[in-house]
Amino acid sequence: MDIPRKKKTSPKKYILSAVAVGAVVMTTVGLSRLKPAAPSVDRAIIYSMPVERGTLVRKVRGPGTLVPENIFIVSAVTSGRVDRKHVEPGTVVDETTELVTLSNPDVMLQLLTAEQQHAASLSTLAQMETDLEAQRLQFVSVVASSRTQKAAAQRVLELQQRLIREDLATQAELDAAQEAFDEATTRLETDEARLENLTESIPGRLARQGQEVARLEDIVAVRRQRQESMRVFAPREGVLQSLALEEGQWILEGSQLARVVQPGRLKAVLRIPEVQARDVVLGQVAVIDTRSDTIVGRVVRIDPAATNGSVGIDVSLPDDLPRSARPDLTVEGIVEIERLDDVLYTGRPAFGQANSNVGLFKIVPNANEAVRVTVRLGVSSVQEIQVIDGLAVGDTVILSDMAQWDNVDRVRLR
Numbered sequence: 001m002d003i004p005r006k007k008k009t010s011p012k013k014y015i016l017s018a019v020a021v022g023a024v025v026m027t028t029v030g031l032s033r034l035k036p037a038a039p040s041v042d043r044a045i046i047y048s049m050p051v052e053r054g055t056l057v058r059k060v061r062g063p064g065t066l067v068p069e070n071i072f073i074v075s076a077v078t079s080g081r082v083d084r085k086h087v088e089p090g091t092v093v094d095e096t097t098e099l100v101t102l103s104n105p106d107v108m109l110q111l112l113t114a115e116q117q118h119a120a121s122l123s124t125l126a127q128m129e130t131d132l133e134a135q136r137l138q139f140v141s142v143v144a145s146s147r148t149q150k151a152a153a154q155r156v157l158e159l160q161q162r163l164i165r166e167d168l169a170t171q172a173e174l175d176a177a178q179e180a181f182d183e184a185t186t187r188l189e190t191d192e193a194r195l196e197n198l199t200e201s202i203p204g205r206l207a208r209q210g211q212e213v214a215r216l217e218d219i220v221a222v223r224r225q226r227q228e229s230m231r232v233f234a235p236r237e238g239v240l241q242s243l244a245l246e247e248g249q250w251i252l253e254g255s256q257l258a259r260v261v262q263p264g265r266l267k268a269v270l271r272i273p274e275v276q277a278r279d280v281v282l283g284q285v286a287v288i289d290t291r292s293d294t295i296v297g298r299v300v301r302i303d304p305a306a307t308n309g310s311v312g313i314d315v316s317l318p319d320d321l322p323r324s325a326r327p328d329l330t331v332e333g334i335v336e337i338e339r340l341d342d343v344l345y346t347g348r349p350a351f352g353q354a355n356s357n358v359g360l361f362k363i364v365p366n367a368n369e370a371v372r373v374t375v376r377l378g379v380s381s382v383q384e385i386q387v388i389d390g391l392a393v394g395d396t397v398i399l400s401d402m403a404q405w406d407n408v409d410r411v412r413l414r
Helices: 011-033 105-165 171-228
Strands: 048-050 052-068 071-075 080-085 098-103 231-233 238-242 256-261 266-273 285-289 294-302 310-316 330-347 357-363 369-380 384-389 396-398 410-413
Touching: 048 330, 052 310, 052 369, 052 384, 098 256, 105 171, 266 285, 266 294, 266 330, 285 310, 310 330
Parallel strands: none
Antiparallel strands: 048 396, 052 266, 052 330, 071 256, 080 098, 098 231, 238 256, 266 310, 285 294, 285 330, 294 310, 330 384, 357 369, 357 396, 369 384, 369 410
């Protein structure tokens, strides 16, 4: 009887299986520990600059316009209708140039009324002078009569006094003469006092009426000036910049009629962002770019308050200006704040602010990659910014916007 034999298992088979399983495990662990591949960035789309040491000129930039230093606004003294325009903008004018003629019947009526009142006040003054002089002369006559009556009463009294001493008159006659004399004396004193009061009051009464005449005369002068202002002349020699009126148009009192400028003297009015304007002070140098020329000036005025996020800066310009400079020309100005010697600086990054810590990609020398480093920035200028820590001279950093790679510390440059 045949007995079946058991097959023997070879140990080599188990060894190979264990090796295969181990290899798979090690491969899995190794792959899990591998860092993700660095994203690639096209060199053509990035902007980079090296870090340098030297003098950093702090500047601030802002747009602006050229405006005349001397601008004269011509306003309507009174309301009126535009009868005629005599000149057009761009005309050279002086004090004898009539710009526009207005008309208003009410102004003429007011002048006629004021003149009538003034004439009446003059007539009243003249009549008052005549009446007061007549009253004074009348009182002079009364005083003279009273003085004559007193003298006559005095002679009668003296006569009665002699007669009574010679027993030729009675006491009653002497008393009557004394009473007549006393009455004449009182009447004379009263008339003299009335004359004196009248004489002293005449200048004051005439002065008050004279003040009324002067007041009405001033009113006439004002009314006449308003009437004459209906013919509008240029205030100064210059160029008529604007005259936005149409014949037949009604103009309200105080409305702007025209602008006359003196184009030989211009200044630049810049609008500096309020964050940067805090470092601007009077006297700083400013360079004005007219797109075809540059003009060097100095800051002469700073607005005390910001408007719409910017501060107005006035820059005085030299008398000798290039031909490209003209009123209302749009320009760009750069104000030099200060100079910092022997400092590290590089170009301003797209997202970095002054006096802050930012992450910048530094290009690795002799390698097609850039790594993120933390950089401490200092003061900034228009195009440069100070580097306080994190970079050294010769390092090249990427300044363009790298926000889409904020989650990585390394990029590959292709």
